[in-house]
Amino acid sequence: MVNYLFFYQRDFKNKVFCGTTAITAILWVFLTQFDKLLMSKFLSLEEFGYYSLIVSVSSGIMMLSGPVSVAILPRLTALYNSDNKKQMTNLFLKSTSLVSVTVSTNIINNNCYTR
Known part of the structure; x- marks a missing residue:
């Protein structure tokens, strides 16, 4: 016999996840575009x-720091969990x-050589 309660619970969890993801996406679009609408x-x-x-x-500056964060964060988490605070x-x-050096160098370079 098929356990329908199991399928209902799994389907409900999927719907909640999809709904939460959709709301998050809508809020992200609204919050990133609202300032432009208001300022216009x-x-x-x-x-x-x-x-x-x-x-x-x-x-663009935030996009430059993103890959470093993605690369460093797992190592920072592992060091934190192993109580190795100094490292x-x-x-x-x-x-x-x-x-800081990468972003500031790019900003200075762009400001000096774009004129």
């Missing part, structure tokens, strides 16, 4: 263009320095 009402077209440029540049702090400081 208060700024002139030229000022809004500058605003959009700054938002794009700052998003964890050392790795954190090195990775933060790497991101």
Whole structure:
């Protein structure tokens, strides 16, 4: 005999997961686009263009630090769980320095050579 309760519980969990994911995606789109909608009402077209440029540049900076975070986070977690705080702090400081130097070098390079 088939246990229908098992299938109902599994299906319910899938629906909850899908619903939560859909709500999260809708909120993400709303929150990332709401500022542009709001600013377009208060700024002139030229000022809004500058605003959009700054938002794009700052998003690019965040994209530069993303891969380092993805690569370093598992190691930081392992060091934290093994109570090796000194190595964890050392790795954190090195990775933060790497991101800071990389991002600031790119910003300085773009500001100096784009004119």
